[in-house]
Amino acid sequence: MSDGVGVILVAAGRGERAGISTEGPKQYRRIGGRAVLAHTLDAFRSHPAVGAIVLVVHPDDQTLCEAALGAAMEAVHLVTGGAERQVSVRRGLERLAALNDAPEIVLVHDAVRPFVDRATIDRVIEAVRADNGGGGGGAIPAMPIADTIKRAAADGTIAGTVSRSGLYGAQTPQGFHLDAIRAAHAAAAESGRSDFTDDASIAEWAGARVVLVEGAADNVKLTTREDIARADAKLKDRHPMIDVRTGNGYDVHRLVPGDHVTLCGVRIAHDQALDGHSDADVGLHALTDALLATCGAGDIGDHFPPSDPQWRGMASHVFVERAVAIVAEKGGRIMNADVSLICEAPKIAPHREAMRAKIAAITGLAMDRVSVKATTNEQLGFLGRREGIAAIATASVVYGEAQ
């Protein structure tokens, strides 16, 4: 059993109350430039106590999900949800329990609560760990009701005023011991119940002791179109906090007799070849350094030492792919890549679009975020004498969007 806390993110709903959007159901709507689901996932991925994350999605949403999460898909175990939230959670629990290192504690969270903060997650985990209900108890974050509560009659008039004393609004993540909540869900399903709107009510129904911990006013569930617009506006206000970084890279390789060069991933027939340990693709080498520079991750030589025989003759897209993965691990999102090639020959223009397409494919960037340029060195110096080819690259990456 794993020490890490497991997380189930339920994202299989249709978002009917939020209405139809070309971006898909509300968990895929963009707030602050990224899908709601991507923000929510970041909140848990960045929490040190969190281990396995199961993401429950609708069977029709696989493509939307991949587009929303990109490389972060690797961080989740994907499972298909059901027609009710309760069924989706149950499938997530079964997937989590089937993992080799299944956790003891699980947090169940709505994918559409993207503003969950670390302190709330901590309070829930702490309360479940401290459970003195014989190991079967749980904890949920909740906020006291601030408004006066009215019961409405069928004609829209007030049928009564309900005392708000002791009333709380339940939030997620809701935390439980995995075995206990699995058993409670199974028992509820067996007795034909599928109307529970949260997991605490299933635990309560099964006789477990569930405690309330302090929730957070910001931890709202995005339910309506207005909720999504407000969330987007809130993140736009935060934009000054976003950490945009620029990195640059330079590389040069000697030209020797040969029959082709490889530049920005494209093989070009030529009367010379670039000499190097790998395929000597100066364009991709400079880009690798530019990406690594945005997060202080050293340079290409640190990650792929020329002394290491495994990189001999290696196609350089492997180096860029590693740099892209390092940027993603550090929470970065690449915004653009720009490579300038400096050579007298071969002519770059006929190959420029193919080079941009290669870089776009390797980095996951759209074509209009990738630029390849070329210049001669006006026959000056070693580049001008065709003794080598050089490249300069620049990349911009946004970090810390989840804060």
Ligand SMILES: Nc1ccn([C@@H]2O[C@H](COP(=O)(O)OP(=O)(O)OP(=O)(O)O)[C@@H](O)[C@H]2O)c(=O)n1
């Ligand atoms: N069959 C379902 C229904 C809901 N959810 C998830 O449960 C969370 C909370 O549900 P809710 O806000 O009600 O989402 P929807 O069911 O999508 O919304 P609506 O009721 O407006 O259609 C959401 O993250 C939603 O994707 C789910 O995984 N499976």
Ligand SMILES: C[C@](O)(CO)[C@H](O)COP(=O)(O)O
């Ligand atoms: C789980 C929940 O978010 C707790 O407040 C809520 O019950 C979900 O309800 P919904 O009807 O599925 O939106």
